[in-house]
Amino acid sequence: MSTLHVLSHSPFTDSRLDSCLRICGAEDAILLCGDGAYGLQNAALQGKGVKVFVLAEDSHARNLPLPDWADSVDYPGFVQLCVDYDKVNTWL
Template sequence: MSTLHVVPHSPFTDSRLDSCLRLCGAQDAILLCGDGAYALQPASAPCQALQAKGVKVFVLAEDSQVRNLAVPAWAASVDYPAFVQLSIDYDKVNTWL
């Protein structure tokens, strides 16, 4: 069973992304939104952890743009309609509130 993990909080202020990464399986994906997009800061520990995990990583385009964050080649930028489609494509959606 696949899960889309939605992470809206900065990895620099709490450990939700770390917890998410521990639970992610090979069929899962992570969607970074809001301050969660800060996980894509180049050369940061969260960015390296995301890349090393090897799961699909998505980021809301609006959130990466407003924070002036480049989206690495191993992640995909999505808009709101694509976010809705992702929530349909995965068996479950878990938002890390």
């Protein structure tokens, strides 16, 4: 069963991203939004083999370049991801 993991907290202030990466399966994906977009600077995401998305508005607001291993989505794309995955887990 596939899960979309939504992370909105900076990986520099807590360990949510690291915890998420430990439980992500091959069918899962991560959506970075808000300060979670800073996760694009985390090299661990690149080598993990998990599909990574970032909310375009948040990466642009933080002037973060989009690495080739991540995809940018707008708000309608965010909604579509929530539909495409079996479960959505928001890391509050």
